[in-house]
Amino acid sequence: MKQESEWEPRLLGFLCKWCSYAGADLAGTSRKKYPANIRIIKVPCSGRIDPLFILKALRLGFDGVLVSGCHPGECHYQTGNYRARRRIALTKKFLEYMGVEPTRIQASWVSASEGGKFAEVVTEVTNELKEIGPNRLFDEERDIYGTKIAP
Amino acid sequence: MAITDISHRKRFLAQGNVYLPHIAVIEKIIEETPGVRTFHFNFKDEKLREEFTFESGQFGECSVFGVGEAPFCISSSPTRRDHLEFAVQQAGRVTNALHRLGVGAEIGFRGPYGNSFPLELLQGKNLVFIGGGIGLAPLRSLIWNVIDNREKYGNIDIIYGARSPADLCFGYDLDSWDKDRAVNMITTVDRGDEGWTGRVGLVPHVLEQVAPAADNAVAIVCGPPIMIRFTFPVLVKLGFTPEQIITTLEKRMKCGIGKCGRCNIGNIYVCRDGPVFTYAQIKSFVSSEY
């Protein structure tokens, strides 16, 4: 385990290819500064996001997950982002109930022209993740079968 | 004929933990068809390379570390021992991972497991090999084994078919058997293409046309289940008794040694008691689960 001081959050971004991915591209080409903590997976639509992706990212040790898609009403496929919204809302609320910091699950609407907004979102999220610290949710090896009934 | 004699089980026992695979290195990869590759491999350990023995028809559990294990029959002949071979059709997690590997990659191998083709019983007999698609792989081991001891056997007929010319596996073997005057090689495809000048027809139909004599003969069949199901009746029609028909079965085999439980047909565990069976045995399985 790294020293806390050296620790930098790792953020996984699922960006819709029509809006947010283009927005991230724009942020890059227009030299907007944003933290290098984000790793990006391009998806055809934010509606492609299965809560399973979010869970798996947390399971693999990402400190936060950002789903980003088109603004409401602007989805390339008409309704993908509305569906994503329902799913993420449920996931976030439910995981919060189970004891996951809601900060770890993030969503944003970023259009292809909002390079600046993308940079802001990533900066904000990264800072918030820094505040709550590393994701240790799945770290601890606790297991009755390993320790209790059949050592 | 007692193919399920279990004496073979102790034939090659790994020292110590039977579940530990031996590290082997892929030496060559042959693209047989789109989706089927043959892997040539050898054990890393020199001593094991020398001492390892197997029989035609046996299989091994092959590991792609980090992905899992799957059973493959050894498709090379024990008479040609500079390396081992198995053919892999892309179908699931492990086979996909195998197809991603290149020459020099390390895999795990444990085995050989299962029984083998009953060579003693085949001696002096006319042999009819009937294969479909990748089902030629286990037959291939036996065919080379027999060819390398040609004087011990009678006539050899090989009837091999695939869906299309592009799906024919082991083209290099087919060529060399075709040229071999001591072998009657018949290749067929379900559907030809522009370049195809050979036979067209399903394996059971071609078998019926070729009509090998059942007298003093043994048929060895391996292919997709549907082919096997249609081939047996043709053989019976040609006068083959169920005892004269041998096949090898495929099941999901996780452990390879009769413990994990999933490859049974009745009380027979394919990994431990098979995979080679006579049609007589299969027929007596009171089950439609093979």
Add this chain to the structure above:
Amino acid sequence: MRLINNSKKVNKKDIGKLLSQWSEEFVVFVPSKENGVVMMAKWDGTDTSFVDWYRNTVIPPKAHFLPPMEEMFRFQKDKGSYQLEQPASDGQKQLIFAIRPCDANALAILDKVFEDAYEDPYYLSRRKNRLLVGLGCTNPYDSCFCTSLGSSPSDAANVDLMLTDIGDEFLIEGVTDAGKQLIAQTSGLEEATEADDSRAKEVREASYHKVTRRIDTKDINSKLLSCFEDEDYWEKVAAKCISCGICTLLCPTCYCFDISDELVKQQGTRFRCWDSCAFPIYTKMPMENPREEKWRRVRQKVCHKYEFYLMNFGVIACTGCGRCIRLCPVNWDITQTLNSLPAKT
């Protein structure tokens, strides 16, 4: 099984002292509850209240020998080459206290498959250094049917030493050499009197008759064989099964397992874990599945236990512990199935 007539006894109040004494040599496991789930857990050094409530565990003691999951080996890529590392051998000496006869018998059944041809090193190494202290049942469940399987609530055939509840005391009898030796080493045990012995005999007799659920195991394998192809029967029987893994995973004689790999940052582990013939994917191959339909899986479960295992190893793979009946969410009852097998047509 005839027990030697040289028995000792211990007062129930002194069980703690006995376990403490044994704890010096063994890691002692006793029945304990976690959120109401009874399992054999490491003794905490004080609590012996299980003496009052213990009937049997939910998690069968097979978990000590074939755990729900275990590491088979680890692998690591070092300079382009894989290195395999086996887990350190489990040398710990354990004592499992108050194992029920049915569960101890189950281990003897499991031994057969794990010793067969290729020895299973994981299971067998654990079998070597674990001592089984049996406790006869005085209050069997209504789902128990051990007496139909040639056993009884006081069967001492497969334990090292056997305890019998004779009221305020447990009668202790050595069965195996290891068990007798342990008794000889143990201090503070009282000599049992003739009255204790006859009391124990009465208790055994009484508990035998408390097991009322019965199956007829006579010619069971040929009966199953003759109705094997009776699809209608099996479909009818399987209708309410939900294909969960409770009856198999928690069966003390079920041993099926799955093997899988995990790779995290170049550090890999090969696991094995319990698997169940009730799951459709258990037999699934890329192109086909020999047991896709539910009734085939139910038939496999029943026939494996009462027909195939008997054919291969000469013993029925069931000890009548009744867990599969007791824990089934839909009350699928194997005894009803076995008792209603259609006669030969």
Add this chain to the structure above:
Amino acid sequence: MEQKLRREAKALLEQGQVDYIVGFEPGSLKFTTTPLITRDKEEVDRLVINPFIVNNLANFLTELKGRVGIIAKGCDSRSIVSLIQDNKVAREDVVILGIPCPGIIDLSKVEELIGKDRDELEAISREGDKVVITADGKTSEFSITEVLFDNCLGCELPTPQEYDILLGEPTLPVTDRSASQAKIEQLKGMPPQPRWEFWSNELSRCIRCYACRNVCPACFCQRCFVEETEPQWLMPVPRWQDNLMFQVIRNIHVAGRCTDCGECERACPVNIPLRSLTKEMYDIVGELFHFKAGMDKDTAPLMTHYEQEEAEDFIR
């Protein structure tokens, strides 16, 4: 009620209106019932209705071919409606024999109260708002709030809304539903980390028998994500991390379909308090989207539709 049920069921079979009757018959153990799935009109004489009819029979609908006459309690009827919403079952293929359900007795609570196991008890009977239990010749009385399943105590709609035949008079829900929320409220009162630890601890007992999934009528996928191998989302190994992930995803998948029938928790052989997950998800669905599962067969399933304006505040 039982007599009427048998008559109706027999008539349905005789008139060829249904191919199957799915109901309850006495179980093989004391105080248990077991599903009866039959085409035989003689067998319907075995049908029973009592305070131990635990199973949610809607679970069997997706696998039965043909028309089915099915006995449904309030929650079960909503599961049926939910399956109709999802196009898993056609309304015309089911004849719903609705039972106004006064609540089902949780035998584990009874065992806890009496300090004896189910098979050691002599009698359990429901008398109004009381449950009378006899053990060792002694009778004791308990309030139903002590012995009904938590989900029954929280049941809003004990009488089926969707039915073809209603057996008996509509019944009212338990007035004080607070008991059903006790465990959940207790969890909510804990800080996040202990809460996460609680769940990882509970789920470390999971043996992956999948009973929770397989008893659940809302879990009707032909192939569950846990069985996917390319990619493999979860290890088949019962480690708490994978177990926990399984439960989270299962809950999200059944959101808007779960009717709080409580079967998952009851089926669990290792007593994982699964209802404390499903009920909270049920409430979240209600709170965020004003949606209740299985209320109206003509409503679209929760996750297939949306409102322009809803649950946005968390989006940047």
